[in-house]
Amino acid sequence: MLHTIEFFRDEVRNGFYIPTAIKQAWAACLDVLAEIDLICENHKIKYFADWGTILGAVRHGGFVPWDDDLDICMLRDDYIRFREVADQELPGQFVIHDYARKEDHWLFLSRVVNNSRMCFDKDYLNEHNNFPWLAGVDIFVKDYLYADDEAERQRDSEVMKIIALADGMVQGTLSKQAVAASIDDLEEKYSVNLKGCSCKRDTAVALYSLAEQQMARVSPEETDRVGQIFPWVLKIGPAAGESKELYETVIRLPFEDTTIPVPAAYNTVLAGKYGNYCEIRKVWNGHDYPFFEAQKADIEQLSGEKFERFKFDRLMLERPVPDKSNSLKTIAEECLNELEALLDDAENVLRKNIECDPAECMTEEFTKLISDSQQLAADLGTLVEQVKGEDRDCTKRVIEALQGYCDTLWMEYQELEQGCKGVGCVDNESKSVNNDIIKAKVMLDKSRRALDEVVNRVKKDILGRREILFLPIGGKESKRLKPFYEQISDDMTDIYIVPLPLLRKTVLGEISMSDEEIEEAVHLEDYPEDIFAVYVDWMAYDISLHCPDVVYIQNPYDDTNPLLTVPPAFYASNIRRYADKLVYVPALRTGEFGAEDVTDQYNLKHYVTAPGIVYSDEVIVWSDNIKEQYVNALTSFAGEDTVDIWSERIKVMDDKTDISTVEPGEKRKVIYCIGANELTEHADTLAGAIGDRLSIFSDSNDSIQLTIALYPGERDTWISVNSKLSGELFELFDRGVADGSYEIITFKQEDADDLAGNYDAYYGSPSPLVPAFVTKKKPVMIANYDV
Secondary structure (H helix, E strand, O other): OOOOHHHHOOEEEOOEEEOHHHHHHHHHHHHHHHHHHHHHHHOOOOOEEOHHHHHHHHHOOOOOOOOOOEEEEEEHHHHHHHHHHHHHHOOOOOEEEOOOOOOOOOOOEEEEEOOOOOOOOHHHHHHOOOOOOOOEEEEEEEEEEOOOHHHHHHHHHHHHHHHHHHHHHHHOOOOHHHHHHHHHHHHHHHOOOOOOOOOHHHHHHHHHHHHHHHHOOOOHHHOOEEEOHHHHHHHHOHHHOEEHHHHOOEEEEEEOOEEEEEEOOHHHHHHHHHOOOOOOOOOOOOOOOOOHHHHHHHHHHHHOOOOOOOOOOHHHHOOOOOOOOOOHHHHHHHHHHHHHHHHHHHHHHHHHHHHHOHHHOOOHHHHHHHHHHHHHHHHHHHHHHHHHOOOOHHHHHHHHHHHHHHHHHHHHHHHHHHHHHHOOOOOHHHHHHHHHHHHHOOOOHHHHHHHHHHHHHHHHHHHOOEEEEEEOOOOOHHHHHHHHHHOOOOOOEEEEEOOOOOEEEOOOOOEOOOHHHHHHOOOHHHOOOOOOOOOOOHHHOOHHHHOOOEEEEOOOOOOOOOOEEOOHHHOHHHHOOOOOEEEEOOOOOOOOOOOOOHHHHHHHHHHOOOHHHHOOOEEEEOOHHHHHHHHHHHHHHHOHHHHHHHHHHEEEOOOOOOOOOOOOOOOEEEEEEEEOOHHHHOOOOHHHHHHHHHHHHHHOOOOEEEEEEEEOOOHHHHHHHOHHHHHHHHHHHHHHHHOOOEEEEOOOHHHHHHHHHHOOEEEEOOOOHHHHHHHOOOOEEEOOOOO
């Protein structure tokens, strides 16, 4: 499936940093899911998000931020139908792993994988977001459980014995005699032939198949319970089962840039799996994070080469002297010197010509010097407008002075020309007057005064001004630069805001976007007008001409991001060649974390041990703890002897941009979010219960500003679950909107953190807004419609 470039942008969700490298893994998994979804849709096969994936869909609107795989489940009959058609209908390079097809896959789940091997072919990588690693979707199977608990326990005991025999054979922990005796018993009990297998593995596969047959032996008509027998029912017993009814009605919830089916009573399902699943527990015990690191390690071991994203060199710590040889200031100084020299030369030529013959004072040499002076002044004016911008007051003052000089020079030239024409062709008295005019103009005094004004203007409005450049990489991200922008108040500083486009690149580093796509990639419409009043097109900003005094950057990567980049002229390594000071301000603010937060630490290296930070003269973070994490990561990356360098460069400045307060007398802004799960879980009482709660909010209208949010936001999705009840609720909501009691909003996953920042409290059903409010340490109350 096609993912936009924005999908791969680094972001922070619920305080957790998600780099492009993880987004690539997500995209690969989603691509596999899209193929499964297509098959299931074509064959009317039901499937549901399971485990961390259903948790992510409900609580986060996508992946759990610190997770990176996809889990789905099918009821046994749907799973059988899927396996019957999947091999033929999946894309050619896809494979299905199970215990029969994959070595050491002794599990009762299938994994649909995007390829049979890791692929570094250039064309393949270009089509798959530069991601060479194997990615897949795990399909768990829910079997029908016996209605009688004792019968279920008996079945589970049989299954465990079969699995134990197979595992004992594979691991070599059982004697040949014990294996043979057990196989005899199983052949007799289940009327199967196990002795015909050609090798130990084939026998183990046959045993696993026999175990699976026993898991599937209860039909849907015999029971109202289902469960994942391996391993949960085997470990916990029949209590691990769920109501079959939970998997009869499907609803699709937002999941990243697509949707995924979940049980309509998803709150009941999740509460059964995790208890209080709205509580964030950032733990990891499912698999290594991220999943592709093990594959990377295998390739490194085989090849003897390391996949180095960014390699440190001590020369990076040596600050080059900025090259200002081509800067506007240098050129302007040279132009002033040249203008003065040209005027001096013009006066000298004029003086020499008058001494020889006043009538011939307007020689070609003199005319050329005047013309060259005017052209140089005009060229300087054009360059100033190009570099500084036509609308800046300092530009206008310089242009006015240059224009005044050109006009004065032309006026004096015309006066001399008229004087020369009168010499020799009038009476002696007039000739004497013309000679006097010519001699009076020898010093070009008016032009000299006009040039002095140019010199003064250029020195003050070009040479004497500071320039500060801001390079935001997105509308949301630009807010992090606001405190630095607002603290600049002196009128001798020019501020330039150059929003950078995010560009997609090939594995070889080539930009893989059309000119039109590149032009649109800046997304100026996303930038807040109240922060930056003037934007400059990145294509019009030549840093070698500007040579800014200070540059604030947000992009850490240069060319080290695995998929995205910015225009190379704005790499940190290039900027510091021309700027006096380079300041890195993280585009994204994470939550606090420590050495024990392994997923945070893994992602940390993607955005900290990166060119933008290594090359910067100053790095701004928001807490002493985050500084410690940065220093530790950089020291580990660059060497223990660099710890003092990083400790000095990294500064703490808490800008408080993520903190909102309620002023005295202001209404508290509350979001009341209603989830579609309530249509199934509280169908009989929901309309009345919601009406009662809206009445309570209405009674507090003087102190509370209410906003209603639906999750998911598409009304058609609600109608598909319960059209009658949905209609009643929509009518109720629309009346409230009409009378001004509240507004209704729809939101996407990417809006959650911003909404949590703008509102004061949350009430309602579980949704992606809950962890966002929790992360912001704002009140959250989950509605209980049972009371």
